Amino acid sequence: MARARESLIDLSATPYYHCINRCIRRSFLCGDDVYSGNNFDHRRTWLVDRIKFLSTVFSIDIAAYAIMSNHYHLVLKVNREEALNLTNDEVIERWYQLYHGCILVDRYKSGEELNSAYMYRINEIIDEWRARLYDISWFMRNLNEFIARKANSEDNCTGKFWEGRFKSQALLDEPAILSCMMYVDLNPIRAKMADSLLESEFTSIQERRKQYQSFKKQTCKLKKSNKKPEFTVLQQPKSLLELGCSIDKNTIPFTLIDYLALADFSSRLIVPNKRGRVVKEKPKILEVLNIEIESWLSTIQHFRRHYANFAGSKSSLMQYAHSHNHSWYKGTA
Template structure:
């Protein structure tokens, strides 16, 4: 059953969401076109660059991403309170990075004298823009429309580039967040287009690994490898891992997460050669997740859940909250 978008994005329940968009007819419009022989991998670079630009404008952090040949995945966190704390001028400045704005706002910024009704109009516009700057639908609109226009311009054609509206899944608890991020980061491994995490192009985990390696090399060269430099080992354009005591972080250790995804990748990718660790990562122990349950979630996250993901208890509670009898993933 199709649900209204405002019923799927409920910030009072969770600020984390899994977003998916596919190219029209699932064609290889971001990879190798087997009919023409052309390669369109540069469009995947467009997507990564646009995602990061929009994240710097919107109050929306990127926790994970994977740009495949005909679709992409995002795991995002909406920072509503951050947006509500912005000054009016901050909201305007961010909005103007994407849009031309409004003549009345230009007058306000110029310091012109405004009537009471004009001041009210300025306030209304600012609040409307503020709400849009933490709105996932506006984020995705800015992402997908831009890519579609650039691709059509390159192909000298018109028409749909994306299959339809994006799909969203609300991640209702920490286990859902962690398993979804791993599911996203493992996309190239499952698709058999990469054998190692560091070779998984256009993924957040590859970016995290490369950044970590680079900063550790620099730290070794300068002999300043210490705990205070922990956050410098993580890309500024991605939401950092941290501890429960640290604000604005994903509440897990980065190294634990890398170990977990590497371990899961060795199991879900049956053709991978080499040593498979028999030791279950400590992060699964701390979350009290069974090994088989975790691997099943990683391999079938996309089909196991519908618009909401979480434990059975959380899904049942959320269904009751929205006067729904059942959500996919409960039984």
């Protein structure tokens, strides 16, 4: 049975959500279209650029993404606290990057003196915009509509581009966040579109891996030249939510080194005959979260089959279901 979006996205339960949308037409979103013979790889750049732009407007961070041939995956974290701490002028500035606004707010921006009734209405409008700046539905609306209009214009046609509204999964605990991010990052490898993390085009793991390799090369050069490094903190892609630790609520609760090691380990599990050996020891993250390798492999290969609209351990699923007057939610802990 379909559920209302407000029951699927509950920020009091978790700020992390996995969002998916799929193209409806036979002509591909990206890649080679076997029907028309055209190549639409450039549309992947549209999506990545738009996602990153919207993350600077909305108080929503990108934890992971993967742009596939006819669909895309996003793992988003809603930063409600950031949106609530924005000043009225900051809210207006962000909103005007997407929309024209309204006459009353234009008068306020121009410095015109307005009476209390006008200011009361202006504050109402700004509060409405503020709430939309941490609303995943508005984020996805701005992403999907932009891409649909641009693709339709390129194809010289009208009509639906996406099969429907986006699908979402609430990630209720750390194992769910980790396994979902890995599921998204390993999409090209699982689909046999790439053989390694660095070859996984238009994914967040490729960005993180390239940035990490660049940092390592720079550090090695400085060591060889006996120069003191200008910075010791490992730099991460600015457009992505940083991997950090459980203590810092503004980062993903895993270290970058551990996550990259787990991604490499997982990719070798999926493609066992790829170059390099598979490490037999369990990666550190899996040890800490007490996840067995067999269970981990099944989850990162079939994440969407294991869970419906909510993902997490058995206790997390039960707790969240009871808080919404349900007996249980579908899920394999």
